[in-house]
Amino acid sequence: MIALVDCNNFYVSCERVFRPDLAGRPVVVLSNNDGCIIARSPEAKALGIEMGTPAFKARALLESQKVTVFSSNYALYGDMSRRVMATLGGFSPAVEEYSIDEAFLDMGDETYDLTPTGNAIRSRVLRWTGIPVSIGFGPTKTLAKLANRLVKTGAIHSGVLDLRTVENLDDVLAGMPVDDIWGVGPNVASTLRRTGIHSARQLRDGDDFWIKHEFGVVGLALVSELRGIVCNAVRPGREPRKEVTVSRTFGSEIGTLDELKPPVAAFAARAAGRMRQDGMLAGEVTVFIETNEYKPGPQGFSTVTLKPEVATANTDDLVFYACEALSKLIRSGYKYRKAGVTLGDLCPVRMVQETLFTVGASGDSWPPPAGFGLKQQYYSGEAADPWQQRNRHLSPRYTTQWAELPIANA
């Protein structure tokens, strides 16, 4: 059996842990640049605020309904996520961190109803971290996800559902639209509907040959998992990343190389930092720039990838390649609104050292000495980031900065 543990309205819940006065009140969290609404409390959902709505379109509603608004605070959410995952480790030897707010737990071959276990998980996570979670149990990841979905949407149960306890499962699946199934996106859903398949039950009972023909091995695996056949096992831990991207929409549009270099250098440096935390080296550096699709004028999206001779984690090298790529990318007459750097073809430091004794040729020791790099002040640190856009509603980094610790009044 597999459990899918999903934090409820995770970003909002993180904010509420330190703002108990907001319990029961409408709260939303905005994306980077305060652009879109990406998390909503149930009260905010009830007001009809949709996921992904641009903040400026919702402004009137947010104000009239006195919705509390937060900019996203990833220092806080990342740390809270770590705490939740650590707590889940007490319930299963195999916890797969699927995303910042979700984990799959291998629950072994238990034949009894896991609902009590689920309740125990819920209450411990809530007590230890302050975060409420929903839990679905099923024989496959897809079915655990489905159980979790039923918990959240249906009135089947509050908080925890072991799919095996659902007596009229066929009826329930018949009432579930295919879009609600994990792995069925808009494209697949519309193809399915066009051929008369509307419900999860119909998809589960579909014809293998047709599924494979239409949706390939991914579709076939998905349908098999709906039938209870494991195609996608729980893989404990966090998979090492294969690439690291840092990208941002700028506060304003910029066009020249001189203007674009500092942010792109900063993105490369930040990506390099993240990558080093994972103990990886980059085999390629990709830069992309993008115009503003919402405004008239010449439009474009372009990308250039450069490959260092030897995989490297050296910030100066990576910044250099990123700037090289950028200069190949720029076209005069275009105004760019967004740019990003992806470090790809990542490989573990150790592997390279073992197979390639030339690691020193990248000109860097690893980890790099403190204060390395000539242009440190130039491309490091979010604080000194003039392209950093709006985050007017940022909460304190309660758990990761001494100066921002919450204060308890005795």
Add this chain to the structure above:
DNA sequence: TCTGGGGTCCTAGGACCC
């Protein structure tokens, strides 16, 4: 004024090889 950011996997087709 204002429209996020960061990932993974698969497939088709081209290049190349024997």
Add this chain to the structure above:
DNA sequence: TCTGGGGTCCTAGGACCC
């Protein structure tokens, strides 16, 4: 006249996810 067949690797792009 007739123009193999099988394989690998790489890449771009699609689709999906949170």
